[in-house]
Amino acid sequence: MLSSMGINCPTLCQYCNAGQEDIDHIFFVCPNAAQFWNAIRSKSTSPPPTNPLNSTHLWQTDNNVFNNKRELINAKNTIAKATEFQLLKGSSNNTCTHQMMLKWEPPPRGCFKLNTDGAVKGKVGIGGIGGIGGIFRNHNGDWILGYMENIPYTSILEAEFRALIKGLQLAEQNNLLPLHIDTDSVEIIGMLTEGNLIFDPLICECRLLIQRMGRVVVRHAFREQNRVADALAKEAVKKTFWNRSVVLAVPPVFVNDIVWVDTLGTELPRLFLGCNIVDTILHNIAELGTQRYHVALV
Numbered sequence: 597m598l599s600s601m602g603i604n605c606p607t608l609c610q611y612c613n614a615g616q617e618d619i620d621h622i623f624f625v626c627p628n629a630a631q632f633w634n635a636i637r638s639k640s641t642s643p644p645p646t647n648p649l650n651s652t653h654l655w656q657t658d659n660n661v662f663n664n665k666r667e668l669i670n671a672k673n674t675i676a677k678a679t680e681f682q683l684l685k686g687s688s689n690n691t692c693t694h695q696m697m698l699k700w701e702p703p704p705r706g707c708f709k710l711n712t713d714g715a716v717k718g719k720v721g722i723g724g725i726g727g728i729g730g731i732f733r734n735h736n737g738d739w740i741l742g743y744m745e746n747i748p749y750t751s752i753l754e755a756e757f758r759a760l761i762k763g764l765q766l767a768e769q770n771n772l773l774p775l776h777i778d779t780d781s782v783e784i785i786g787m788l789t790e791g792n793l794i795f796d797p798l799i800c801e802c803r804l805l806i807q808r809m810g811r812v813v814v815r816h817a818f819r820e821q822n823r824v825a826d827a828l829a830k831e832a833v834k835k836t837f838w839n840r841s842v843v844l845a846v847p848p849v850f851v852n853d854i855v856w857v858d859t860l861g862t863e864l865p866r867l868f869l870g871c872n873i874v875d876t877i878l879h880n881i882a883e884l885g886t887q888r889y890h891v892a893l894v
Contacts, residue, residue, distance in 0.1 A: 714755025729828025
């Protein structure tokens, strides 16, 4: 190849010393290349895959003779790398939509479930008028207590914390224990566990309430499993609710349908963009559902 460019160098293949070193010889005729393609064919009933890594490995193996290495290319390793390349290439270019089914999960018999949520009307990252909402239910899905509150100015994380604190306060006042809490904010669970300087006062208040009440579990839930609390929080943001805070003995009309869907155990689809590595994505999503903050006083 180099000699064809006018460079004075040996023209024989440096690997086998038996053929003219041109493109056809390097990638197909040379014994190294021939055994590689035969190995590929023996491992698959389909034609050899066209992948740049195949040719790259052949080229690197031939060039290894200059480092005193004369070894056959490993077809198994090449197939593994080519497969990885195709998967990663597919994950960025050939996205598709996957679906999982979710429903509200009732607490164990004798326990109460609290769903909480916060909402903010304003630019993302800046804050604005906020609202919080929450709902207590038993193992049958019966409405025990609900709450809504408007917050004049807040961020989304502060609203999420205040929704949790309000729920913990009501649980303590009304002896709604043992308590299982669901929030769709992974950040809140992370900060309850790891701490955060900015939200330290709110974190400490949550931790104190949880410890004072005994066994309380705070767990992540997806938005589809937290729709009643989400509707209450968004309603509290509206102008007609400004500077108001209410405790709800019965469900308001605008959440009746959602409460009924939860009580019936109706599953709702959650769509997400995926790639060829579906199992990995589903595993990561499933792991979210196991994130929790658990305090048990002995």
